[in-house]
Amino acid sequence: MKYTEDDLREELKTKEYEYGFYTDIESDTLPIGLSEDVVRAISLKKEEPQWMTDWRVESFRAWQEMIEPEWANVNYVKPDFQAISYYSAPNTKPKLDSLDEVDPELLETFKKLGISLDEQKMLSGVAMDVVIDSVSVATTFKKTLNEKGIIFCSMSDAIKEHPELVKKHLGTVVPQKDNFYAALNSAVFSDGSFCYIPKGVRCPMELSTYFRINQANTGQFERTLVIADEGSYVSYLEGCTAPSRDENQLHAAVVELIAMDDAEIKYSTVQNWFPGNKEGKGGVYNFVTKRGICEKNAKISWTQVETGSAVTWKYPSCILKGDNSVGEFYSIAVTNNHQQADTGTKMIHLGKNTKSTIISKGISAGKSQNSYRGLVQINSRADNARNFSQCDSLLMGNDCGAHTFPYIEVKNKTAIIEHEATTSKIGEDQIFYCNQRGIDTEKAIALIVNGFSKEVLNKLPMEFAIEAQKLLEISLEGSVG
């Protein structure tokens, strides 16, 4: 039948969350509320050493003095921090040698998500450190990694087994008091991933972690630390899906990357937290602090595909401290229905001959608001710094918004900064053109969106790119046709 822009709008509105299910696994949950005692209890439950407990308490005290930021271009009801439970671990014991020992219900959940561990193991050679709620329940490929001296484990294990590394680096890129949510995370982080690549080692596989929020009312506070020692290389993948829930769920993660001299870290994220229903009810608040530091000749590359969450507040950033270091940020952010995203990056040029590239693609549909916010800062000692930024927005329908807030601060005359921006709209004419060639509207939208996002999709590792493409289609066109 005939198809108008109104129909398109209508259909985009009615897209419901695909992975809206909830797994009933017994959990060991702390009572709701937050106090210094709760922080100590978390540390105790996790059997942490005293220095870690002290670090958490220090963070908590700082957090108490801080005010929730309001500068982002998003509107939401602020979370009630006393109504959240800060610790929830599946009761299944985490020490597992094979998949047979994993809770069958958990395996079922993975199946629904299309993430079969078996498949992952056999087909893609991806080592998985699966985080469901807060504790790692399955780890694979540990042996291969061990042989290379690579450490890839949960943050909890790292605190116990590699305290010297954690103690030395934790909080060095994102300090405890960096911002309101980073401070909160530092106080109550439940678990996360830790990765260390020794000098000169090239990690032979993509390291991958899937996060899920599973327990009702459980805030998720992941803490990730990736350290690439001199001359090493690692590609790290992170993917998220979350079950459909009515209450708003808070997700405040911190990711710290350290690329030492001549090292390279590639960090890719596909994020699909529950975005809320089409009336804008429910959905995850995603307030994340991600930052990396580059020493001499080092390179950090962030690639993200953001399709989920009700509210996103996220700026994966690079501190280009060492001379000749390189920072990259490639992003696709999709918002639909009532989603709001305020995302972008910060490129802080400190060293000489530092280079940064920013490619941001925002896609807005429904009644959503999609903002790019970026800072390019060239400091006085950063001779010959270069930046190229490109921010493109694609709009679908007439009720959504795209916004760009680029900040540029230059304190060195030798800098070269380029900024390009475009805004376009999927129009009836584009759809009709495709229709006339025999391509139906659903396929046409997928084609146009994929074309728009291509530069970023190309930066993802192959298996992730396919998943990301699927997600884009799910997020935008599911019920069209």
Add this chain to the structure above:
Amino acid sequence: MLKINNLHASVEDKAILRGINLEVKAGEVHAIMGPNGSGKSTLASVIAGKDEYEMTEGEILLENENINELAPEERAHKGIFLSFQYPIEIPGVSVTNFIKTAINETRKANGLPDMPANEMLKMIREKSEMLEIDRKFLSRSLNEGFSGGEKKRNEIFQLAMLEPKLAILDETDSGLDIDALRIVANGVNKLRSKDNAVIVITHYQRLLDHIVPDFVHVLYEGRIVKSGGKELAHELEEKGYDWIKEEVNA
């Protein structure tokens, strides 16, 4: 092939087509000429099923099947092709990827499997040679940064690849220099057969020197007011449209 009976169509309640009757048989080439605003492009869009036009009366039959209610892509699957006057751009989607999608979606709709890659490549090579298209052109984003001539040539390339039953060329000559016009016209001529038909919409005679029509129709104020052979086009070129308007208004 195509039969149009008493077609009325309007846009935003303004009547544009006011009783079109036209029959195009397989193997024929029909030219539709007429002054600006006479409804030529509207006719092309209505046949292709563009939604912003409302058909208020009449019927369109393709091979004796009424297609009034069919969506644009369903009409495309049945073999209607429209070469656009203003082809749109799709950044990031290569010409090759686009045409591959179009062919396979059409095949799927007709119960056929995807075209094997080697067959597709062979066909792309043949058709691009026929239209003197540089291979580099095929990996560029669809119509993005194309010159007017490149856009039109790309339309005819798609026509060649999709092998439709009925091709409607809407002002394909506009924006073409004389060499490009010759290449495009040669391409269309090579694609002509006893099984397909072509409707050429144009202001000017010059395209019709290359694609010689069997019939020429003059559209004026939403109706076909005069039909004839190819010599009618020459007459229009010489005398303009005023005498037609006078005849109609007399």
